[in-house]
Amino acid sequence: MTERIVLAYSGGLDTSVAIGWIGEATGAEVIAVAVDVGQGGESLETIRQRALGCGAVEAYVADASDEFANEYCMPTLKANALYQGHYPLVSAISRPVIVKHLVKAAREFGATTVAHGCTGKGNDQVRFEVGIQTLGPDLKCIAPVRDLALTRDKAIAFAEEKGLPIETTKKNPYSIDQNVWGRAVETGYLEDIWNAPTKDIYDYTATPEFPPAPDEVTISFEAGVPVAIDGIKVTPLQAIKELNRRAGAQGVGRIDVVEDRLVGIKSREIYEAPGAMALITAHKHLEDITVEREQARFKATVGQRWAELVYDGQWFSPLKRSLDAFIEDTQKYVTGDIRMVLHGGQAIVNGRRSGTSLYDFDLATYDTGDTFDQSMARGFIELWGMSAKVASGRDIRVAGK
Ligand code: ARG
Numbered sequence: 599m600t601e602r603i604v605l606a607y608s609g610g611l612d613t614s615v616a617i618g619w620i621g622e623a624t625g626a627e628v629i630a631v632a633v634d635v636g637q638g639g640e641s642l643e644t645i646r647q648r649a650l651g652c653g654a655v656e657a658y659v660a661d662a663s664d665e666f667a668n669e670y671c672m673p674t675l676k677a678n679a680l681y682q683g684h685y686p687l688v689s690a691i692s693r694p695v696i697v698k699h700l701v702k703a704a705r706e707f708g709a710t711t712v713a714h715g716c717t718g719k720g721n722d723q724v725r726f727e728v729g730i731q732t733l734g735p736d737l738k739c740i741a742p743v744r745d746l747a748l749t750r751d752k753a754i755a756f757a758e759e760k761g762l763p764i765e766t767t768k769k770n771p772y773s774i775d776q777n778v779w780g781r782a783v784e785t786g787y788l789e790d791i792w793n794a795p796t797k798d799i800y801d802y803t804a805t806p807e808f809p810p811a812p813d814e815v816t817i818s819f820e821a822g823v824p825v826a827i828d829g830i831k832v833t834p835l836q837a838i839k840e841l842n843r844r845a846g847a848q849g850v851g852r853i854d855v856v857e858d859r860l861v862g863i864k865s866r867e868i869y870e871a872p873g874a875m876a877l878i879t880a881h882k883h884l885e886d887i888t889v890e891r892e893q894a895r896f897k898a899t900v901g902q903r904w905a906e907l908v909y910d911g912q913w914f915s916p917l918k919r920s921l922d923a924f925i926e927d928t929q930k931y932v933t934g935d936i937r938m939v940l941h942g943g944q945a946i947v948n949g950r951r952s953g954t955s956l957y958d959f960d961l962a963t964y965d966t967g968d969t970f971d972q973s974m975a976r977g978f979i980e981l982w983g984m985s986a987k988v989a990s991g992r993d994i995r996v997a998g999k
Contacts, residue, residue, distance in 0.1 A: 601711070602626060604628075604703050604709040605620065607631055607645070608715065612743055612753055613715040614649070614652045618762070619746060631657075634659065635778065636663040636838075637776045642661070646659050648763055648764065658703050658706075662699060664833065664834075670695050671779050671838060673922060673925070676881070677904045677921075677925050679908065681909045682858065685855060686780060687779075690721065690725060693725035693726055693729060694729050694914065696726070698729075698733065701733045711739065712726075712739050713742060714726045717744055719861060721909065723744065724861070724911040725911035727911075728914075776802075778839060779874050780872075780873075780874050781870045784867050791866050802846050803850065803852050804846065806942050810848065813847070815841075815939075817876075817880045818935045819881065821931075825837075827840050844876075848872075848941050850940055850944060851872035851874065851945075852869070853867075853869040853875075860911065875945065876938070879947065880938055880945075884932055884950060888933070888934065889932065894928075931954035932954075934952025935949075
């Protein structure tokens with residue numbers, strides 16, 4: 599039987615050419631797998647037909663948009679995960695869900711190998727291959743752009759020679775990856791890190807210099823997950839989409855950073871994640887009133903480690919799973935409403951309420967009704983400072999000698 603290879607297919611030039619290229623280089627049949635993670639753009643049927651037109655023996659499209667929102671975006675939200683304090687892991691969280699569908703398709707179609715279109719310089723190759731190794735340890739992995747040296751020029755020449763149904767003239771100067779959680783833009787003019795991004799780079803966000811009137815929104819959460827917007831029930835996918843629209847219109851969620859890739863390169867990235875950033879901001883503010891202080895402090899460290907693991911392609915690792923269990927436990931009381939104003943590129947919280955809040959008005963107030971016994975503070979401070987005071991006494995003693 600002819601060997602079969604499952605290819606992660608985007609519908610773009612590189613992976614379209616890869617279909618025929620892999621066939622020629624290996625003699626295998628190629629099954630193209632496209633996964634919808636809410637990236638928008640062309641219909642999945644158009645992408646499917648293109649794959650078949652480029653020589654795939656089968657083309658499989660998976661609608662994973664709800665799965666992606668529920669099982670990948672929501673854990674990211676619960677963790678308030680921002681890699682290096684900035685990046686909400688847009689591409690990093692889409693790779694594991696794509697991998698899941700690649701491995702599933704490999705089983706269904708009896709493939710022995712999985713292929714992806716990443717280069718050898720980025721994080722995504724690591725995320726794909728580590729994921730495949732973990733979920734399908736018997737599967738082999740190939741990366742034609744990297745391993746078979748399929749350069750862009752070669753891809754164009756191949757597509758023209760074979761008359762493939764794919765546009766080869768439109769040269770986008772940027773490398774773009776997008777899904778419902780956000781959009782990542784890199785390379786080209788952005789590689790000079792002093793160059794400011796031009797407006798044409800953005801797609802999910804409007805330019806905030808010309809802002810529409812402020813937009814006030816109330817987001818309701820249950821156990822860390824958004825369940826309603828302005829009182830209207832939503833699924834996680836609908837919540838992200840609705841906030842992409844409303845926060846995006848106000849220019850919220852633009853990120854311009856130089857980040858540390860796993861492969862040791864620093865790289866310039868432009869992200870747009872209006873829905874994700876609005877949700878993370880709201881969620882964090884709800885945690886501020888519902889999560890106990892020590893748990894909250896520790897969770898910030900856990901969330902940072904979680905973000906690094908996920909960035910580094912360890913989605914399916916035991917440590918990531920253990921951290922998930924901790925994070926999940928902290929979300930039990932993260933239920934309530936956050937009101938925020940979206941305007942001028944910012945999402946600013948201006949109200950919060952929760953039936954499971956730890957905010958105690960009677961303890962906090964400086965007005966009548968104060969139940970806090972201020973005389974307790976003196977002794978507390980005396981003991982709290984004792985250890986440092988004893989140590990500073992020694993400093994003085996030693997210096998005096
Ligand atoms: N640097 C980001 C990451 O590693 C984004 C990568 C996006 N991929 C792309 N082909 N533009 O998560």
